[in-house]
Amino acid sequence: MTRIAITGAGVVCGLGRTVEEVWQALCGGRSALAPIRHWDATGWPRALAAEVAEADATALLADRRARKLMRRSHAFGVVAGLAAVEAAGWRAARDAAADAEVFNDRTALYVATGGGNYRDAYDFLPLLARSGGALPAFGSELLHAVPPMWLLQTLPNNALCHLGIQTGFSGPHACLVTHSSGGVLAIGEAVAALRAGEVDRAVAVAHEAPIEPQQLQGYATLGLLAEHAVRPFDARRDGCVLGEGGVALALEPLEAARGRGASMLGEVLGSGAAGEACGVFDVRPDGDGLVRAIGAALSDAGCAPRDVALIVAHGNGTRASDASEAAALRQVFGAACPPVTAFKWALGHLLAAAAPLETLLALQALHGGVAPGIATLERRDPACGDLPVSRDPRPLRGDTALILSRGFAGTDAALLVRTGTA
Amino acid sequence: MAEPIWITGLGLVTPLGVGVAPTWQALLAGASGIRPIGRFDASGFAVRIGAEVPLGDATDAVAPRLRKFAGRQHGFATHAAAEALRDAGVAPTDTTAPRWGCALGCGQVTLDYDELVATAAAAAPQGELQPARLAAPCDPIAFARQQSIAPLALLATQFGLRGPLRAVHTACASGGQAIGSGLKMLRRGEVDFVLAGGTDAMLTPIGLAGFCLLGALSADNDDPARASRPFDRTRNGFVLGEGAGMMVLERADTARARGAPPYAELAGEGNALSSYRITDPHPDGRGPIQAMRRALADAGESPAAVDYINAHGTSTPMNDRSECAAIHALFGAAVDRLLVSSTKGQIGHLIAAAGAVEAAFCALALRDAVAPPNANLHHPDPACALPFVGAAPQRRALRVALSNSFGFGGANSSLVLRAAGAVA
Numbered sequence: 001m002t003r004i005a006i007t008g009a010g011v012v013c014g015l016g017r018t019v020e021e022v023w024q025a026l027c028g029g030r031s032a033l034a035p036i037r038h039w040d041a042t043g044w045p046r047a048l049a050a051e052v053a054e055a056d057a058t059a060l061l062a063d064r065r066a067r068k069l070m071r072r073s074h075a076f077g078v079v080a081g082l083a084a085v086e087a088a089g090w091r092a093a094r095d096a097a098a099d100a101e102v103f104n105d106r107t108a109l110y111v112a113t114g115g116g117n118y119r120d121a122y123d124f125l126p127l128l129a130r131s132g133g134a135l136p137a138f139g140s141e142l143l144h145a146v147p148p149m150w151l152l153q154t155l156p157n158n159a160l161c162h163l164g165i166q167t168g169f170s171g172p173h174a175c176l177v178t179h180s181s182g183g184v185l186a187i188g189e190a191v192a193a194l195r196a197g198e199v200d201r202a203v204a205v206a207h208e209a210p211i212e213p214q215q216l217q218g219y220a221t222l223g224l225l226a227e228h229a230v231r232p233f234d235a236r237r238d239g240c241v242l243g244e245g246g247v248a249l250a251l252e253p254l255e256a257a258r259g260r261g262a263s264m265l266g267e268v269l270g271s272g273a274a275g276e277a278c279g280v281f282d283v284r285p286d287g288d289g290l291v292r293a294i295g296a297a298l299s300d301a302g303c304a305p306r307d308v309a310l311i312v313a314h315g316n317g318t319r320a321s322d323a324s325e326a327a328a329l330r331q332v333f334g335a336a337c338p339p340v341t342a343f344k345w346a347l348g349h350l351l352a353a354a355a356p357l358e359t360l361l362a363l364q365a366l367h368g369g370v371a372p373g374i375a376t377l378e379r380r381d382p383a384c385g386d387l388p389v390s391r392d393p394r395p396l397r398g399d400t401a402l403i404l405s406r407g408f409a410g411t412d413a414a415l416l417v418r419t420g421t422a
Numbered sequence: 423m424a425e426p427i428w429i430t431g432l433g434l435v436t437p438l439g440v441g442v443a444p445t446w447q448a449l450l451a452g453a454s455g456i457r458p459i460g461r462f463d464a465s466g467f468a469v470r471i472g473a474e475v476p477l478g479d480a481t482d483a484v485a486p487r488l489r490k491f492a493g494r495q496h497g498f499a500t501h502a503a504a505e506a507l508r509d510a511g512v513a514p515t516d517t518t519a520p521r522w523g524c525a526l527g528c529g530q531v532t533l534d535y536d537e538l539v540a541t542a543a544a545a546a547p548q549g550e551l552q553p554a555r556l557a558a559p560c561d562p563i564a565f566a567r568q569q570s571i572a573p574l575a576l577l578a579t580q581f582g583l584r585g586p587l588r589a590v591h592t593a594c595a596s597g598g599q600a601i602g603s604g605l606k607m608l609r610r611g612e613v614d615f616v617l618a619g620g621t622d623a624m625l626t627p628i629g630l631a632g633f634c635l636l637g638a639l640s641a642d643n644d645d646p647a648r649a650s651r652p653f654d655r656t657r658n659g660f661v662l663g664e665g666a667g668m669m670v671l672e673r674a675d676t677a678r679a680r681g682a683p684p685y686a687e688l689a690g691e692g693n694a695l696s697s698y699r700i701t702d703p704h705p706d707g708r709g710p711i712q713a714m715r716r717a718l719a720d721a722g723e724s725p726a727a728v729d730y731i732n733a734h735g736t737s738t739p740m741n742d743r744s745e746c747a748a749i750h751a752l753f754g755a756a757v758d759r760l761l762v763s764s765t766k767g768q769i770g771h772l773i774a775a776a777g778a779v780e781a782a783f784c785a786l787a788l789r790d791a792v793a794p795p796n797a798n799l800h801h802p803d804p805a806c807a808l809p810f811v812g813a814a815p816q817r818r819a820l821r822v823a824l825s826n827s828f829g830f831g832g833a834n835s836s837l838v839l840r841a842a843g844a845v846a
Contacts, residue, residue: 118532142635160592165697
């Protein structure tokens with residue numbers, strides 16, 4: 001089977017703009033979690049987030065004309081996607097290619113994002129203040145009150161289309177709005193298309209900007225948000241913290257990457273997904289969906305549990321998700337569970353972009369032979385059994401990591417990556 | 423040779439009816455699903471017509487325990503999914519559930535008008551949001567409903583689908599892409615059954631506002647039944663519709679083993695980005711050309727083998743011209759043996775559901791050997807010269823059908839369906 005290499009990465013998140021920068025911060029015990037700065041959260045009982053510093057994320061876009069056509073989340077996706085393409089050297093490769101059109105047609109774009117966004121609808125608020133809830137007035141004054149391009153500025157697949165326009169890439173694509181598990185699904189789509197020979201290279205992108213009042217209000221109402229810190233698997237954990245940003249991976253067949261002398265960050269071995277069918281927000285206590293997603297990923301990768309040297313847990317710090325995740329890991333790995341770590345204490349939860357970012361960090365950990373500790377872990381929750389988590393860094397032996405991802409709708413996904421590209 | 427993937431169940435909720443049979447009958451009879459908007463007061467809008475689904479409360483098919491989480495588009499999806507599963511005569515059981523996947527194209531979920539009015543009253547009396555006013559808890563049920571993944575969550579929960587689940591959104595191409603995604607899940611062996619399709623309910627004040635702002639809609643308010651006229655030289659925009667289309671997909675060997683007859687084979691999928699402009703289709707049809715070419719190659723067919731195209735045909739001046747250019751570029755002389763129609767003349771544009779509903783029409787066309795009509799095409803645009811079906815359906819043995827769906831921003835999807843039992 002065709003082996004798939006990661007030959008470029010792009011990152012924008014609260015901890016930094018490159019994988020190395022984020023990795024150094026994480027290893028230094030630094031977290032991006034801070035009181036919200038981009039809007040006034042005074043009086044909010046849960047007011048932490050992992051924000052990207054720029055108040056206007058579209059200012060990160062080099063193409064000034066594109067700024068007005070995109071919203072915050074899209075800008076993160078486009079910035080990360082372009083960075084991955086640049087790192088992989090694909091623009092130069094295209095310009096040197098015998099047929100640039102064939103190159104573009106055989107380059108795929110797979111994007112994941114959370115979709116629906118509250119902020120987008122706020123463009124109607126001034127009109128509503130004027131129309132006072134009267135529909136006829138809302139309809140008749142519409143054209144004077146809301147930007148004509150509103151719908152196209154807010155399309156969930158905007159990052160996908162703008163990345164296409166900015167790179168010229170025109171191959172197969174998808175835009176997955178499968179909440180947090182979409183990031184792994186996007187990488188899985190890329191791997192499947194590359195293995196099948198449908199495309200020669202693919203960018204997998206994920207982007208989110210969920211730190212907005214009504215989103216935070218909803219998460220807080222559900223009891224999903226932490227007050228002071230994200231403490232994965234800790235007895236005192238009280239929830240998660242939302243993060244924002246964009247992450248992208250440039251993927252191509254390992255042989256092709258080797259042939260053109262590209263530097264490789266690692267290899268994607270396989271992925272798997274499963275659903276729990278238990279409503280919008282609930283998870284099953286036994287971690288059934290995760291167990292089957294891990295099983296599918298191992299089988300897709302041709303790996304056994306003993307091949308896994310490091311597990312990067314979803315570890316979002318909520319009571320139910322962490323406990324069921326521990327149950328799933330116990331069922332798959334039994335007493336021989338490799339070191340487990342989690343990164344959301346430092347990154348926050350970037351929803352669809354979380355697992356792709358954590359994948360890049362897992363590769364850093366494997367390269368360095370060290371599993372970073374969970375800096376906020378004080379006392380492991382007995383309900384999480386003897387899960388091998390630690391506050392301190394631990395040495396790693398092996399080259400393969402398992403990354404876990406869980407989203408609303410009981411959607412679970414798992415991804416296996418390896419450093420050794422020999 | 424890989425096992426063919428069959429469509430063994432269909433479910434439709436469209437402006438022409440609730441269910442496959444009433445919709446298909448009305449479509450072939452040339453009926454129009456486009457009327458003055460009745461579900462809300464559209465009197466102030468420049469456009470006051472739409473293609474509404476004739477269901478007051480769309481959520482009646484949702485299981486009682488889940489109903490409070492269901493909005494209109496979730497309700498459509500549930501109706502169509504229940505019909506498709508019933509029609510296929512198979513449903514997930516405790517043992518088979520992990521081998522059932524779902525691929526759903528769903529609409530852009532945002533606050534609906536009433537919720538936005540409530541938000542404005544509570545937190546933005548002067549038109550600017552004051553976050554401090556939102557610091558108290560909200561209604562968790564409403565928050566669930568507002569998640570873009572909610573339709574997928576409700577389908578999976580109600581019908582017990584526990585394999586890989588995916589929701590996709592590429593605007594008007596969503597439904598086609600979801601079905602293509604389901605095809606790939608089956609071919610890769612990830613699942614034995616897929617419930618795939620699309621659902622949307624943008625015929626709301628906010629949805630209508632979005633398209634009115636773009637100037638994309640026909641404002642022929644006085645002649646609703648004639649307002650959507652794809653490929654006609656007098657066309658002046660599309661008509662916004664709503665609805666859902668779902669299908670059950672499975673391998674031919676599985677279907678044969680349980681004695682389930684197919685509507686058609688889902689033979690290929692292809693998609694491509696135009697990578698041109700966010701607002702406009704490429705005038706030469708770039709993007710659609712590659713999508714159709716990929717779908718045909720995926721199905722092992724040449725353009726000369728295609729009998730029927732269900733065009734994206736939105737009835738906007740630019741889309742229809744660009745699509746015709748694409749068809750001419752790809753089919754060349756083989757254009758002459760085609761039959762082309764756009765069913766949007768009768769059902770309007772169902773946005774994220776359009777590709778799924780129209781793929782279902784292709785399956786029915788192959789089964790019944792009939793190409794649906796172009797009900798409103800009276801003065802073909804010389805710039806859109808194609809062998810169009812007339813105002814009446816055309817009966818002819820059909821082996822291969824192509825369903826096109828092209829989204830805003832340049833995301834294009836094509837599906838190829840083949841008469842069941844026909845050889846590639």
